[in-house]
Amino acid sequence: MENYSMNSNDFFKALEDGALIGSRCLDCGTMAVPQRQICSKCLSSKSKIVHYSGNGSLSAFTVISVPSMWMSEVGYNGKNPYCVGVVALDEGPKISAQILDMDISMPENIQIGTKLTMTTVSHGEDGNRKIHLAFKPV
Amino acid sequence: MSELKWKKGVAVAGVGLSKFGAFKEKNSRDLFVEAYQDMINSMQRYNPEKVEAFYLGNFSSDQFEKQAHLAPILASWIGLSPITALRIEDACASSGVALRQAALAIASGQYDVVLVGGVEKMTSLEIAAVTEALATAADTQFEVSAGFTFPGFYAAMATAYMHEFQASREAFYHVSIKNRNNGALNEYAQFGQTIFDIMESKKRRAVQKGLPVPEWKDEIEFLSDPKGNPMVAWPMTLFDCSPVSDGAAVALLVSEEIASSLTDTPIYMIGSGQASDGALPERENLYSIPAAVEASRQAYQMANLTPDDIDVAEVHDCFTIAEIIATEDLGFFERGEGWKAAIEGKTSRDGSRPVNTSGGLKSKGHPVGATGVGQIVEIWKQLNGLAEERQVQGDPKIGLTHNVGGSGQTCVVNIFERRG
Numbered sequence: 001m002e003n004y005s006m007n008s009n010d011f012f013k014a015l016e017d018g019a020l021i022g023s024r025c026l027d028c029g030t031m032a033v034p035q036r037q038i039c040s041k042c043l044s045s046k047s048k049i050v051h052y053s054g055n056g057s058l059s060a061f062t063v064i065s066v067p068s069m070w071m072s073e074v075g076y077n078g079k080n081p082y083c084v085g086v087v088a089l090d091e092g093p094k095i096s097a098q099i100l101d102m103d104i105s106m107p108e109n110i111q112i113g114t115k116l117t118m119t120t121v122s123h124g125e126d127g128n129r130k131i132h133l134a135f136k137p138v
Numbered sequence: 139m140s141e142l143k144w145k146k147g148v149a150v151a152g153v154g155l156s157k158f159g160a161f162k163e164k165n166s167r168d169l170f171v172e173a174y175q176d177m178i179n180s181m182q183r184y185n186p187e188k189v190e191a192f193y194l195g196n197f198s199s200d201q202f203e204k205q206a207h208l209a210p211i212l213a214s215w216i217g218l219s220p221i222t223a224l225r226i227e228d229a230c231a232s233s234g235v236a237l238r239q240a241a242l243a244i245a246s247g248q249y250d251v252v253l254v255g256g257v258e259k260m261t262s263l264e265i266a267a268v269t270e271a272l273a274t275a276a277d278t279q280f281e282v283s284a285g286f287t288f289p290g291f292y293a294a295m296a297t298a299y300m301h302e303f304q305a306s307r308e309a310f311y312h313v314s315i316k317n318r319n320n321g322a323l324n325e326y327a328q329f330g331q332t333i334f335d336i337m338e339s340k341k342r343r344a345v346q347k348g349l350p351v352p353e354w355k356d357e358i359e360f361l362s363d364p365k366g367n368p369m370v371a372w373p374m375t376l377f378d379c380s381p382v383s384d385g386a387a388v389a390l391l392v393s394e395e396i397a398s399s400l401t402d403t404p405i406y407m408i409g410s411g412q413a414s415d416g417a418l419p420e421r422e423n424l425y426s427i428p429a430a431v432e433a434s435r436q437a438y439q440m441a442n443l444t445p446d447d448i449d450v451a452e453v454h455d456c457f458t459i460a461e462i463i464a465t466e467d468l469g470f471f472e473r474g475e476g477w478k479a480a481i482e483g484k485t486s487r488d489g490s491r492p493v494n495t496s497g498g499l500k501s502k503g504h505p506v507g508a509t510g511v512g513q514i515v516e517i518w519k520q521l522n523g524l525a526e527e528r529q530v531q532g533d534p535k536i537g538l539t540h541n542v543g544g545s546g547q548t549c550v551v552n553i554f555e556r557r558g
C-alpha cells in the first residue's frame with residue numbers, strides 16, 4: 001500500500017488510487033478527514049494516516065442549478081443540475097462531496113440518512129483533469 | 139475571558155451609507171466617498187483632523203477591481219493621509235470585524251477617534267466570475283472542489299434544518315417577503331420593490347404581451363412557482379438569495395468620553411464578540427452556526443444582557459435560511475422554533491422581535507465588505523428614532539448586529555445601547 005503524508009495534496013493522490021484517507025489521533029483516537037497533523041480535539045501532534053471504509057450516510061445536500069464556474073465548464077447548468085452534500089462517514093467524521101445517481105429532478109424526495117458508498121469522479125481533460133471524491137447510494 | 143478587558147468605553151458617533159445597488163459608473167473609491175459624506179451629515183460637530191486611524195473592511199477588491207491595498211487609497215481620497223490606514227479581510231464579515239478591531243484599538247487607549255469603512259464593488263464582473271470570487275471565501279481545496287457554491291452551502295444547511303425540525307419551505311418565503319417589505323421603505327436599499335409588487339408587475343407584463351396570466355393568489359404562491367421564482371440551489375430559490383451589490387458604509391468610532399463633543403446622537407458599544415470555525419463538515423450538526431453561538435455568548439456576557447434584552451437586530455441574512463438560523467443562534471428563539479417565528483411574523487417590524495428592519499442583505503443589498511458596518515448604520519438609526527417609516531415602535535434602546543463570513547467560519551456580534 002502506498003504511503004501517504006499529512007500533506008493535504010496527498011488526499012487527492014490517495015483518491016487517484018481509489019482510497020479515501022484521513023488521520024487518527026494516536027493520543028485520543030479522534031478521526032479526521034482529510035488528514036491533519038494536529039488533533040482538533042486534544043491538540044496532540046501525534047497522528048497517523050488511516051484508510052476509511054468509504055461507507056457513510058447523507059447529512060445534508062443541495063441540488064445546484066446555478067453552478068460554480070468550473071462545474072459549468074464541465075457541463076452542469078440549470079438544465080443539468082448536480083447534487084452535492086455533506087456525508088457522515090461510518091467512522092464518524094463528515095466530508096463534502098458530489099453525490100451521484102440521485103433523482104435530482106425531485107430533490108424533495110432525496111432523503112437525509114441515505115446510505116452511501118464512495119467513488120471518484122474526474123472532471124476536466126488532459127493536463128487539467130482533476131479527481132474528486134464522490135458518493136453514490138449503496 | 140477577554141471580553142471583560144476593555145479599558146475604555148467605545149461609542150459610535152456617526153454613520154453613513156452609499157446607496158446600494160449596481161452602479162456601472164462608480165468604483166470603490168466613489169462609493170466610499172459617498173458613504174463618508176453621508177456620515178459627515180449624520181454628525182453635528184465632526185472634525186476630520188481628529189481622526190487618528192482608518193480601518194477598512196473589504197473582501198476582495200483584488201478580484202473584483204484588480205485593486206489591492208485599498209485602505210491608503212481611500213484614506214487619501216478623503217484627505218486623511220498620512221493617518222494609519224489598513225484593510226481587514228474576513229469574507230462577508232470583513233467590516234464587522236474591522237469595526238470590532240477599531241473598537242479594541244480605542245478600548246486599549248491607543249486611539250480616541252477611528253474611522254471604520256466597508257466597501258465592495260462587485261458588479262464589475264460577470265455573474266459566474268462573481269460566484270467564483272465569492273467561492274474563495276470557502277475552503278477551495280476541499281469544499282469548492284466538491285462542487286459547492288455559496289448558495290449551495292446555505293441550501294445544504296437548509297436541508298439539514300428542514301429534516302431536523304420538519305420545517306417547511308414556506309418559512310423561507312416569509313423571511314423573503316418581510317425583508318423585501320422593509321427594504322422597500324429604505325431609500326438606500328438596492329431593491330425598492332416588495333415581493334407583492336414584483337408578482338403584480340409580472341402579471342401585468344403577461345397581460346401586455348398577450349400571454350396567459352399566472353394565477354398566483356398571494357406572494358407565497360408566487361414564490362412557490364419556479365416560473366416566478368427559479369431554483370438556485372435546492373431548496374434556495376432566487377428570492378431566497380441576497381443580490382450582487384456595489385456599496386459602501388462608514389462609521390466613526392470614538393472613545394466614550396469624547397462622543398458628545400462630536401454628536402448629539404451617539405450610541406455606545408456595550409458588547410462585542412467574535413469566533414471562528416472550520417469548514418462546514420467539521421460541525422457537529424449542520425443546522426446551526428457554532429461561531430455565531432460563541433460570538434453572541436461573548437457579546438451578551440460583556441454587555442451583561444440576555445437575548446430578551448435586545449430590542450432590534452440586524453442579522454446576516456445572505457440567504458433566508460441564514461436569518462432563521464441566526465435568530466436561534468442568537469437565542470431569540472429556541473432551537474427549531476425560528477422557522478415558526480418567521481411564519482408567525484414575530485420578526486417583522488411590528489413583531490415581538492424585529493429583525494432586519496433595514497431590509498437586510500436580501501433587500502438592502504450585500505456588497506460583502508460593506509455589510510457589517512451597514513448593519514450598524516441601521517441600528518444607529520433605530521436607536522436614535524431616525525429610521526423614518528421603518529422605525530420600530532416602543533423606543534428601542536438596545537440593538538444587536540450579527541455579521542457572518544463564509545458559511546460560518548467567522549462571526550462577529552456587537553451590541554449597542556442608546557443612553558438617555
Ligand SMILES: [Zn+2]
Pocket residue numbers: 025026027028029030039040041042043044
Ligand atoms: Zn487527539
